[in-house]
Amino acid sequence: MPSAAMLATGYPQxxxxxxxxxENLSKAQKRxxxxxxxxxxxxxERDVEAVSSHVSTLIRCCEQTIHQIRAVGKKEGLLDDExxxxxxxxxxxxxxxxxRQCRELQKGYMAELKRKLRPRKFPLLYPAKSDAP
Structure with a gap:
């Protein structure tokens, strides 16, 4: 089983x-x-979904690494545990x-997509960004 230090060294990567x-997700959303x-x-849309799914998978993998760090070497002593x-x-x-950055990016994308796809029958009720003062 790898040590906590070994687990943590791969973490920055x-x-x-x-x-x-x-960044790739942001570019795909912009496109x-x-x-x-x-x-x-x-x-x-498939590109956005694929990159978003990949980011979610990477985040889950990192979460698992964090949990492994605490579980590794519990018998080592108080200082090591600290x-x-x-x-x-x-x-x-x-x-x-x-x-958080990813969630905010997704939230902004969905809001903008919803605004863009909103029916334009009543432009005064649903102003586009360029219609705003």
Whole structure:
């Protein structure tokens, strides 16, 4: 079984990959939102879904790593346990920030997509961004 330090050394690479995939998600969402109304957007929607799913999988894998850090070497002593606990908290905090960033990105994307696809029968009730003062 790997040590807590060994588990944690791979963690920065996992976080970098999540950041990279969040950037890819943002780009995929932008490509989808930039399409004109009425165009066939299925491919771009699939891209957004695939990248979003990949980010979720990466986050779950990181969560498992965090849990493994605490479980590894419980018999090592109080100082080691405190070290693992501090490491676990630090990594969990970093992952939480990335997870929040991803959720906010998804929330903004869904709101913009909903606004864009909203019927335009009553433009005064549903102003587009360019219609706003």
């Amino acid at each position: 996992e976080l970098k990959e999540i950041k990279k995939q969040i 989808r939102l930039d399409l004109p109304l009425g165009s066939d957007a299925q491919r771009e 070290f693992r606990q501090n490491m676990q908290r630090s990594l969990a905090s970093q992952l939480q920030q990335l997870s």
